[in-house]
Amino acid sequence: MDWFTAGLPREGSDANVPRVADVAQRGVPTCRLEERIGDVRDRVRRKPVVVVDADRVVLGLVGPDGLTGDPAAGVEEVMDLAPVTFRPNLRIGEMPEYSKKHRVQHALVTTNDGILVGLIEP
């Protein structure tokens, strides 16, 4: 059962330990797979954009640099197909070392179902 990773209530001595979901930016710009880079760029300026489907399931991530190319190109051509993701209940202190080591600029917080919760900039 994925109760905690879904961000549902918890009890216990660690219940109030800050989680990734507590610090994730909400209301992150999103776009659809079929959109063109130029249209997305006009809408979000220089921010990372999460590519989602109709159910807000994450399909990919486009960093600000990805939006600087041919405006007629599709989002699918420039998006990162495997962005780093964390589950909402991960304790902040437990964020994997590799994200620091590899200087991950953007990571996504998603539910087990892949639904977007927010964005982390470690």
Next chain:
Amino acid sequence: MLTVIERQRVQQLIQQGAQLVDVLGAKDYEAEHIPGAINIPLKALNRETTSRLDSRRPVITYCHDYQ
């Protein structure tokens, strides 16, 4: 009868009076558990330790997430 259910169904059953049993060890339970759950560690799960459960109401057992 054993049935595997998802969290949405768990929420429904809790509303209807189901009992929640966390079968993790006591230390894990004390750190974090679903509100209202009681702790009966898996290794201690037997007729005696489950005697406090109401056999007329559904019982939901859970372990770590995904289990």
